[in-house]
Amino acid sequence: MPALTMSSSDLKGIGMTSQRTRDRLVARLREKGIQNERVLAQIAAVPRHLFVDEALSHRAYEDTALPIGHGQTISQPFVVALMTQVLLEVGPHKVLEVGTGCGYQTAVLAQLCRQIFTIERVEALVPRAKERLQRLGIRNVVAKFGDGYKGWDAHGPFDGIIVTAAPSEVPPELLAQLAEGGRMVLPVGGDTVQELRVIDKRDGALTERVLDKVRFVPLLSGVTAD
Ligand code: SAH
Secondary structure, three states: OOOOOOOHHHHOOOOHHHHHHHHHHHHHHHHOOOOOHHHHHHHHHOOHHHHOOHHHHHHOOOOOOEEEEOOEEEOOHHHHHHHHHHHHOOOOOEEEEEOOOOOHHHHHHHOOOOEEEEEEOEOOHHHHHHHHHHHOOOOOEEEEEOOHHHOOHHHOOEEEEEEOOEOOOOOHHHHHOEEEEEEEEEEEEOOOOEEEEEEEEEOOEEEEEEEEEEOOOEOOOOOEOO
C-alpha cells in the first residue's frame, strides 16, 4: 500500500506538538488494548484533523467522536482501531464499508487492505470524503452515494464488511455479500447503546460474538441530499 502523501500546506500546523498529540493518542489506544502495530501506525499516520472542521481541529487527536455536520459524527479513534484490528484478523483484501461519513475509517482501512468500497447515504458528505482521500494520495477506494443497508452487490462478495452506523438488526443483504472465510464487524441495537458484533462465515455457516458495547449513529434506510 502506498504511503500517505501530504502537501506542505497540509503539513503546516502538524508541528512537533501535533506529532506529540498523535503519539499520545496511540499510547492511549495501546493502553485500551489495541495491539496490532499496523493499525496503530495508521492511526499515527492518518491526519485526523483534516477530517473535521477547522474549528474542531484542535480536538482531532482526542479519543472521542466529534460532530461533522448533517447530524453525523467522525468515529472515536479507539472504535476505529478496534474494528480495524478485528477485521484484519481474517486478512481481507476486498472490504465494504457502510457509512463513509468524513472518510476517516476509510483512510485507515485503505492503507491496510487492497481495495475498499464505501457507501454513504448523505449526498453532501460523499464529494468531501472523496476529496480528502484524494488529497492524501489514496487511490484504492471506490466511494458512492447510496443506501448501504443493501450493500453493493455488483462488487461483492467481500472478504470484510465494516458498518459504521447501527442497524437494529443485521441487514440480510450484507450477510449474503460476505465471502466464504469473510468477517463482518458492525454495531447492532437501538439509539443509545449497541453491541459491537463480529460475524464470521465459515463453510457457509455464520458464527457471531459480541466484542463490546458501543454508540454509533443509526443506520437509516434510503438516501438524503442533506
Ligand atoms: N466511518 C465514519 C463514521 C461515520 S458516522 C468515520 O470514520 O468517522 C456513520 C455514517 O453512516 C453517517 O455519515 C451516516 O450518514 C451513514 N449512514 C447511515 N445510514 C446509512 C446507510 N443506510 N447507508 C450508507 N450510509 C449510512
